[in-house]
């Protein structure tokens with residue numbers, strides 16, 4: 181008797197562990213192995229294998245919400261209940277006195293389809309084609325640039341009127357420099373995989389060095405916090421000791437927007453270029469939704485400049501509402517005053 185009970189218990193445990201007996205019919209698994217993509221107006225449909233007993237109730241494990249009176253072998257659940265981004269959905273299904281469980285990782289996409297715009301009516305500044313640009317910013321009427329590669333990393337000050345080099349400092353030849361941002365009067369520099377963040381003064385003199393326990397990509401400042409990218413679809417709010425305070429996911433109507441790289445905080449939004457493209461996405465930091473996609477591909481003739489790499493520099497002069505864009509080994513810096521700043525009354 182004990183043996184029989186034990187066997188039943190083991191079988192039930194196995195069923196619970198494997199989620200056997202109930203499965204998600206819709207949405208179908210997509211080509212993303214990490215999660216299933218869900219849209220706001222989708223209905224999630226769970227199907228009960230055992231057709232003997234109808235569902236009595238379903239309990240959402242995350243908020244303990246109970247759904248009664250299902251009276252069906254299927255459970256239909258509006259996807260609008262989910263949060264934007266990744267949702268780990270664990271549901272318990274009760275029928276015929278038994279409990280079955282399901283666990284799904286679902287990705288809720290944005291309900292906003294980003295407006296697509298290209299860059300028009302712009303001017304060009306000269307840019308050092310040897311500069312492997314990793315960060316760009318405007319501060320106190322000067323452009324600051326960081327360039328990468330081990331043994332070649334530099335910090336530079338450029339004249340925003342013509343792009344001329346004003347100051348250039350070679351950095352520790354062991355590090356791979358990444359994004360930069362001013363934080364008060366400190367110029368903060370991330371490194372890619374060196375586990376370090378450096379502080380300089382506005383004249384590019386090194387002041388201090390601190391641990392940074394992750395990959396460094398882009399960096400910007402929203403007036404209160406430093407915001408960093410790490411190559412994923414997450415943006416990180418950093419503390420004043422360069423630890424992660426909080427983070428949020430970035431997504432559009434198709435799914436997660438990964439490879440976020442160089443950043444700039446512009447008029448309440450975060451602009452980020454997407455590694456491997458000439459596209460800049462404009463992100464609402466309150467929601468993580470991409471609201472605008474700016475395509476800079478037409479600005480650079482890659483046949484004429486075959487050595488030009490990816491777009492990787494975004495800076496902003498808030499006084500004159502001018503955006504500066506450049507890339508790794510680009511021959512110029514784009515100087516652009518977007519007309520939509522006038523339309524939004526900013």
Ligand SMILES: [Ca+2]
Pocket residue numbers: 315316317360399400442443444493494495
């Ligand atoms: Ca920047």
